Amino acid sequence: MRVKNLRRLAARLGAIGGDVVISSENFSFFFEPENVNALAEALRPVFDEIRIICYLRRQDRHVISHHQEGAKLNRAAEYDLFGHSTLAIPPYREHHRLYLDYHAKLSMWADAFGEENLILRIFDRRLLRNGDVTDDFFHLLGVRNFVRVPDRNLSSGFQRSKLGHLVLAGGFRHTPGLLNLVASFEESGRKMRPSRAAAEAYYAHFAESNAALNARFGISPNPGLFDEDFSDYPEEAEDIWDEERAGETCMKFLQALDDVYAELSPAFVLRAADLLAGEDPALARSLLRMAVRLRPMAGDIADRLADLEASD
Template sequence: MTRKAILQIGTEKTGTTSLQTFLAANRDRLAERGYLYPRFCGALNHTGLAAYAMDADRPDELKAAFGGETPEAVPQMRARLHRMAEAELTGGRTAIFCSEHCHSRLVSPDEVRRLRDFLSEFFDEIEISVYLRRQDRVALSLYSTRLKSGLAPDRVLEKAPADRLYYNYDRFLALWEDAFGAEAISVRLFEPGLLANGSVVDDFLTCWGIGEIGDFHSVPNENGSISVAAQAFLRQINPHLTAQAGRPGTRLRGIVVTALERTYAGRGVRPARDEARAFYERFRAANERVAERYFPGRDPLFSEDFTAYPEIADSRETAPEEIVGIAAKILNGAAVRIDALEAEICIREAAVAWRDDPQSALGVVRAALTRFPEHAGLYRTLGEYLLRLEQPPAAVAAAETACARSPANWEFQHFLGIARAAAGDDVGAARAQKAALEINPAYEGAQMALAAAQARLETKARRHA
């Protein structure tokens, strides 16, 4: 039996996070089609492949994450990954690996060959998938990533020489061609007009004949961009996000970045058009050689439309009061999430109290509502307890408040319908169940409750006919 692997190696800034999220979320659907998205080298991003293949004397956080903090620890790390691979890479399914760190971390022939030798123990055929993006766009996206990673770069487009492997795709591809053979390399261009449906996920599925996008669980796009103000905020605060009270600096930074992505999504700072074009021009010769090998007749390799850049570079600076405003909004958002967590704790405490003393459970919920009057879940819990205590009108009032606080929650609408039915209001019950089904059409509980309410209404109508 031929054992096959598809190794998606990036490059960085070509939608790999979205692709990894999709593949991880669809392990079951992939397995049904004969594919395996392994876990031994990473549940989402297969960073363990780069950690395994990197030279032992190169310090890197990826190796540390797998137990290779020191050169002396690397052999044990590799042996451990090998054992885990032996346990998982069984059967005849085609394995799909995906990690952009193969692009950014594996920088020598020995490292790429080390990865080849490792995978060749488990697969007879290994095909390499790679997406290439125009270099100035990669550098622009990398600026935002570096800010999110805790750095404070002094310029948007870095000073990269023409032979730098990260941007010189001719040199980069040559490493993989020498190790795996040119015939094993599949190169795609990361340009929306050239991707299937403008999506790297759709394009990957189509390119490798894996299936239609509609056959899989959908996932949101990842790695959203943040606004100019949010970037400026990170540049200012990163030097101060060090470990505090035993909490790692990376953890603190992750909280801040998540808040910024949620609240300050938008286009980041842009360099001047001429600066972006000059950066791109450094790699023109390398791009021409790639085009000759993989896209004969295509000249130039990438679209050379630079109109998305302004004539004059965007300012990286933001007014101090705006920086303060961002900090205040992050703190307020954190306080809201803390309140929500404390409210959930109260709900659990009430559930425990209910077993021995229902009235005490009611007291816990009502006391919590004095502290968190906007928390919809508390009203939902109050309504359930009141219904159990045979107080339908009060339960309806609590359920209606829960729905008013969280109108998009289909379960709250469903419970409101149950409470109204218990109170003898079948018209209102049917209306609530319909609202639940508008939000979640597949919810069988609401379907059954709606049918029951409509049946009761029909019976009443016949009686009065």
């Protein structure tokens, strides 16, 4: 990823005056040194000092959260990175390192902006000011008065994550509509949690990189950067379908469909088609095709559709 017009971005930021804070998740998708270098070169003539603040989450926890985001609409980066596995942690692939190899990624930023200008923090509530990343971030900036907004980026949970990935993997013609149905579910409270062994195995791919990052920047008293306590995971995976969970999820999806059909009865569609037959035959035909799908065994609806098509 890159910024299309770096000079314009730098000029607009400089025009604000004073201290400027710019934050974007998209910066974490800068995978090539030349893109980071180009950003640094554009900003240096405009600002006297530039600081890079980055919060680092242990990779097993990070990938679980990020992969759940990939069960939602319009998350192309997550689709490309992690695919649509219905497990809490997707199978490891080498290209996951583009996003989760923090040593390789932050070395690019340190080389471009200067090692002394990076402020690296561990994303762990036990280590954050007041256990809150917002408080921690503004404390680093020296900002004391700020307005909180509700957290809108809530995790999907077991059922919405599972079905969301299945819908997106299916390549359906009406993916947005199906995902809206999934999003309407009231979650059971169950979480998508991998087994302890699965979390440890995924994390192990990045242990050497984490240690190298900590050796360079001295971020944490833990030699490996993060604590390596995996006791919050269950021994047995809690991201696998069983009869109870599958049945409960199917019932919720069927209930959501039932709610749609309650408003979209064949009689309603037929009435709308009749009203439009003279004014907009093409739309009337579309409505009749919908009525046929709603009631495929009703021969009279199919006959009316055939009559309308024959009259063209």
